[in-house]
Amino acid sequence: MKISIVGVGLLGGSFALGLKSIENGHHFIGVDTNAAHGKLAKQLGIVDEMMHFTQAVKSSDLVVLATPVNVINRQLIEALNILPQKAILIDLGSTKSSFNNIVENHPKREQYISCHPIAGTENSGPEAAFAGLFKTKQLIICEKEKSNKAYLAKIVDIFKKLDMHITYMPSDEHDRHIAYVSHLSHISSFALGLTVLEKEKDEKSIFTMAGSGFSSTVRLAKSSPDMWAPILKQNASNVSCALDAYIKQLTKFKQIIDDGAEEQSHQMMEKANEIRRVLMGIEKG
Structure with a gap:
């Protein structure tokens, strides 16, 4: 062939x-x-x-x-x-x-x-x-x-x-789901990379103090803009909805941290831990 x-x-x-x-x-x-x-x-x-x-x-x-x-x-x-x-x-x-x-x-x-x-x-x-x-x-x-x-x-x-x-x-169902499980992940990684680059001007400090958690979270920020900018434009409406939901969760975390509400912080993290069970099920399936 x-x-x-x-x-x-x-x-x-x-x-x-x-x-x-x-x-x-x-x-x-x-x-x-x-x-x-x-x-x-x-x-x-x-x-x-x-x-x-x-x-x-x-x-x-x-x-x-x-x-x-x-x-x-x-x-x-x-x-x-x-x-x-x-x-x-x-x-x-x-x-x-x-x-x-x-x-x-x-x-x-x-x-x-x-x-x-x-x-x-x-x-x-x-x-x-x-x-x-x-x-x-x-x-x-x-x-x-x-x-x-x-x-x-x-x-x-x-x-x-x-x-x-x-x-x-x-195709419409695909684009809606992929906005949450793929496109949002890339935006989050790009945003984290930009935040650190903007606030941590000393590149040596980033290299010295960044652990595996930072590296794994920011990994997708190394992705090609030539590929990802068109993806986000083409799936803009779904990505925008996903961002609204994500920003809502970030805002909750900020409010909890500002309030010093450790118990609520613990509850949110515990709820988020459910993703482990979901991902383990996917891997086994």
Whole structure:
């Protein structure tokens, strides 16, 4: 199978490396506007050759859009317009409603499958890609009823081979949930990083005193702005609601601290500890 990876960074590169690690016989074509990324992707064995977008799409059995979500917005229609008959188009973007609205009335709509692998790191670029990124992670597929059943089955089979768990849901539901469990986490990390950088002017003090708790909480602040600024814009209404809820909790904590209400502080933390049980259930499931 000829597979085009449009965007040979963390997600696209890991998809290619993961599939290469379990199956032979696929030919991977890379597409990237960054020539240095394309060269590195070939050197790292992520792709077998680089092509321009149009040539790659026309040559492929499967096209994987792994670019920032604002770029996917444009590429979806461009790709569908020239996609060969019986070829499949998927995206790996973190928002879904916009994409599904864009392709809703396209004559080749059934050749598109809307995917979101809940996997990633704070790193970016071809050098960040690795074969096991998707292993045991969740894949969300949206609007499955609008995709050709045979094509859907092929994509599900590929991701199951990558050891992913498959979940189906409407795109609006996906975007609402992902605002809380992913997008809000990144904003919180960015905000913490900014707060510390602004208030702790002595970088040596940050390095000396920051422990593992700070490092793990601020880790996502190292994520690529090129990827995350478009995500927050595209899912703005859901992210805004999530922020309102988060700010409400922060305000409660501030009031409790200002009041010296240790018992209430303890109660809030104890309630928050319930997330441990939820996450343990997810890991076991």
